[in-house]
Structure formats: structure tokens, C-alpha cells
Amino acid sequence: MIIAANFKTNHTRKSTKEYIEKLNSYVNDLGSKDSVLVFPPSTALDSFDLNDKISVGIQNAYATEKGSFTGEIGYEQIEEFGIDTILIGHSERRHVLGESQDEIVKKYEFYKAKGFKIIYCIGEPKKVREEGIESVIAYNFAQLEGIDISYKNLIVAYEPVWAIGTGLTASTKQIEETLGLLKEKIKAPILYGGSVKVANTKEILGIKNCEGILVGTASWDVNAFCEMIGIAKNI
Numbered sequence: 001m002i003i004a005a006n007f008k009t010n011h012t013r014k015s016t017k018e019y020i021e022k023l024n025s026y027v028n029d030l031g032s033k034d035s036v037l038v039f040p041p042s043t044a045l046d047s048f049d050l051n052d053k054i055s056v057g058i059q060n061a062y063a064t065e066k067g068s069f070t071g072e073i074g075y076e077q078i079e080e081f082g083i084d085t086i087l088i089g090h091s092e093r094r095h096v097l098g099e100s101q102d103e104i105v106k107k108y109e110f111y112k113a114k115g116f117k118i119i120y121c122i123g124e125p126k127k128v129r130e131e132g133i134e135s136v137i138a139y140n141f142a143q144l145e146g147i148d149i150s151y152k153n154l155i156v157a158y159e160p161v162w163a164i165g166t167g168l169t170a171s172t173k174q175i176e177e178t179l180g181l182l183k184e185k186i187k188a189p190i191l192y193g194g195s196v197k198v199a200n201t202k203e204i205l206g207i208k209n210c211e212g213i214l215v216g217t218a219s220w221d222v223n224a225f226c227e228m229i230g231i232a233k234n235i
């Protein structure tokens, strides 16, 4: 299983270091076989000395080695820290920051060519969910347009937009049905994300075709995130 923490615009360089140290000693003591991914803000990146089950990734980067893209980070800046994992297509980048499918495809191709592990996010807004499962699947598949889903280092995260940061989790039935239909096309592991917390981790990880979780809000507390890793180990 894959247990991932997305810090978004939270934590500082100092608090990230403390978080990662605690996480590392927890995972060392637990002896877990699950993969743990952490996406801190770019300002907190570093070369951490970690248990080999833990990887630190970047939440976003530009599709360039280096160049004139004010405010962006390219491959050269990431490589310095030995980072080889990236989140692409997160709903906040699509819907809040206006990233288009074309830009996302370019980014995907660039970091795929670098051999990165890519956590590629898809998920429908509330209006689409209300139209029914056929619309949901069509919307999610449209977000895969131009994406090589046979890429060996791909992990897909299904995160319904209406469940992200809202406290609303999709029901077990909704998740199971959606993942089942997505799985007909996607052979890569699929994670669920959207208001995952300690209290619902066990149930979500027990859903058929759910190969892990991508956690935002509830992961910002290292103790809660460790608890989720502990729950995953017992499933």
C-alpha cells in the first residue's frame, strides 16, 4: 500500500524537518512494508537521510531543466535534493491555479522522461458527481487524455474535488464503484484522496481496488499521519 501526505501550503522548513525526523523513527520502529510519500512545500526540500520505505516528493514543478520562468522550479533545482517523485494534476492546480490539461500533459511527459515516480491526480467536481456515475467516469477519463497510463512509475490518485479539504468523504459505495470502473482502464495503482483521516483510514484502505491514500489536512499532524501508517500495516 501507498500512504502519502500532501502538505500543500503548510509547514515551514523547520517544522518539516521535525516532522520528517519523527516520521522516520516511527517507520523504522514499525518495520512497515508500505511505501510512504511526503510532499512538503518546495521551500522545505532537503536531502533527508530516510528509511528506504519513505520518499520525499515535490508538489509541483515546471516542465523545464532550467530557464526563465519566474517563480517556478525546474528539474535542476529538484535534482539537487535527489528528488524523483512528483505530484501532477492536483485539483487545486487544475481548479484554483488554472492549469490546463495541455500544460499538465507537458509536465507529465517531461518528468516521465526523467524517470520520475508520478502521482497523477484526477477527480470530478460536485456537479458532475450529481449527474451520475457515467458522467463521473467520463470526466475522470478526460483528465487522462494525453497521459501515458502504461508508464511504469505511475500512481493514480482519485480525489473527488468535492471531498478535498471539505470534511466530506465519498461513501464506501461511491469509492468502490468509481475505483472499479477506473481500474478497467488503469493498470497502475490507484489511491483515494479527499478528507481521509485517522477515523476513516481503515475503511477506505479496505475498499477493493484502493491501493493507498493521499492525505491532505489530516496529514499535517505527524502523529495522525503515523497513526494512519500504523493502521495500514494491520490491513
Ligand code: PGA
Pocket (backbone or CB within 6 Å): 006, 159, 163, 164, 165, 166, 167, 193, 194, 195, 196, 214, 215, 216, 217, 218
Ligand atoms: P484533504 O486533501 O485530505 O485535505 O481533503 C487531499 C488532497 O488534496 O490531496
